[in-house]
Amino acid sequence: MAPDAVLPTDSPAAAVPAPRQHIRLTSHPGQGSAGAPTIRWGAADPIERGPVVGTTTHRSQRNVIGTHSGSYGVYRALAVAAGNLERGHRADLTDTSPTDVVGPHPQWADADRIVSIDPWGATVASVYAAQIAQGYDIRPTIAVTKAHIDLPEIRQAMAFLRLRPDGRVLLDNGSAVVTKVALEPVWWLPGVARRFNVSEGELRRTLFEETGGMYPELVTRSDIEVFLPPIGGQTLYIFGDPRDLANPEVTLTARIHDECNGSDVFGSDICTCRPYLTHAIEECIQGAQQGGVGLIAYSRKEGRALGEVTKFLVYNARKRQVGGDSADKYFLRTECVAGVQDMRFQELMPDVLHWLGVKKIHRLVSMSNDKYDAITGSGIEVGERIKIPDALVPADARVEIEAKIAAGYFTDGSVPTESDLAGVKGRGLD
């Protein structure tokens, strides 16, 4: 950024053809905000906490930066522009309430324990019924439903008699019965800043500048503390009774999985993502059948949150480098292209576990030291760590898994040395 300051006093708003009405470029304290509810993040009582209002319809009600639906807010804007969606549509929330009650848990009343989810996001229609009746446009940021899921890998586990249907968790037809939860990000900026050990001002400014100027209110409205970022959220799949997640006496099997479309959907053999995910689902089903509860928390953080374009550029660089794809150069190639090895920031990840009331994960189906450190660092106990069975690691994915083990991933075997790593080779680009 250039060091000179140019505040937009001379904005050529008139350059926009045929304005329908005056455009309000950004919002300011005291400007029509009389009707915006105050948010007291971490207050135990939802009325005292106050609703999150991200409506684009009634600007005076807004108490956040950004809007609902994560990055899909851009599509909603397109729908309005195209004339498909009526400006000011209010969601009819009839019959949409959660199929299962989650919380409230004591963790919800600790402002710094949950900073990236609105704990009341699933129940706005009931806890803020009075405000909605008064005309406030309050929308759920969490939805809870039931589903049957049917995966070929689970059918295979049944064929090999590793899993047996019980009519409750796993049906005769191979379907598993789950509760599933979708969550949108709701960031309380003071708490997010503390997680990353930066000042709130520095966080706000960097979010603004490094996105090329998204949401000037990040820097002009320090009085608005909540940001609905235009990013993907999370999905939870719960096997067994969701209430058991908060009971440390019930064995919890859990995997925290970060999206990898290429493997999760298409079965790319360069990584272990889908095999590990489906193994975790098998573990969750077994655990729930034995009286425990299972949890898959799936985050939309494609390619270590670098995005898929960067990921594919790295694949090419790995496979073309002198000496070919090898485990000792695994992280280096990502760093050369992206500047970092990873942008997933497990710092915010435990929030969803605290939302569920989790105090102990008895069986963590993950080898990631970053995830383990984030979970235990947030005060959740972890028992056993379950590695991916060797038989499930695709040949071309050995480069990744060995590099990660050398870098600190959990293993019950030996940690490869530098020269071991140099000998772990992947396929070329063919």
Next chain:
Amino acid sequence: MAPDAVLPTDSPAAAVPAPRQHIRLTSHPGQGSAGAPTIRWGAADPIERGPVVGTTTHRSQRNVIGTHSGSYGVYRALAVAAGNLERGHRADLTDTSPTDVVGPHPQWADADRIVSIDPWGATVASVYAAQIAQGYDIRPTIAVTKAHIDLPEIRQAMAFLRLRPDGRVLLDNGSAVVTKVALEPVWWLPGVARRFNVSEGELRRTLFEETGGMYPELVTRSDIEVFLPPIGGQTLYIFGDPRDLANPEVTLTARIHDECNGSDVFGSDICTCRPYLTHAIEECIQGAQQGGVGLIAYSRKEGRALGEVTKFLVYNARKRQVGGDSADKYFLRTECVAGVQDMRFQELMPDVLHWLGVKKIHRLVSMSNDKYDAITGSGIEVGERIKIPDALVPADARVEIEAKIAAGYFTDGSVPTESDLAGVKGRGLD
């Protein structure tokens, strides 16, 4: 929006604690833009067209609104704030160039044919090598690589001898050999506006207002025509020789698939998404083995671009309504919650086909009338339409498929009547 205009002349930027330097709230014509290359969208020659520069490092070079990596730009900003990523990191693009050449095709030189992708996005390191050497921070928005993909459904098709390995498209071990491509959205706003039959000013203003004020430059900088929106992009999986996609003499089997994480990854039985996708992959492999070429174009448009929270709210409303989940109420429940049936906007979807040079899709593995209309309306010929085999439709997904057929989805059977639809029932919430 309130009708009064308040331009941010009185922005309390000083409310941000301890600013490192003056903050530039937004950009203005003539303000340090001397170094920004001009973009002449649709120019046949890439130098005349000019590079897309979305860097956050050298503001004077920028000729777009927004930044790279779609919604992952927010994570990159977090990485800088947290001190993990050096401000101003430049990607080392060594060895990252595309594994396969795509284009240039005549379609690239038609400004209105491709409005949401930068056709030169895969080859910036070569076509803009001189500008990069001069210090311009030009990044790829497209990456092309090779992969082997291994899906249980393809192994099953081999077990039933519907597919046989040929050592080229399908290997003995069950892996299919693909070229895959990741694409970030690059919107040329004048062209996007024309696609939706709105004025550019109206589009810009609505994108700004209905996102809660994202990127004021949308309304203040009508001279900047290109927007990098913070949304998900697309991934292509190509079976056979990618060059054949542009040859209408070679049989092209193609599916345009919109993301559905619940089915694509987890096998939820409420819809046909994964079964139709894996059937399409089987068709693509067969087609490529017979001398044709196959294409899966996967778009990140979760839940009809409504996002997963809205999707799950709709599931609850469908299954709890009086009379239970039934095909005649299928679209109504989405409209009640979201205000529209669908926000996917197939209007922009054909761009990627024109980028590939596609002139004819011989076998379109899709029943969607919206997709068919968008593809043929953009000048691409469509031959046969391949419906999902009945045996692959999960029982609970009949509600969706019958409702869609009644609403115009392709079928070679009979179209259900209103009373037929009322009789197609889904499972309750259990």
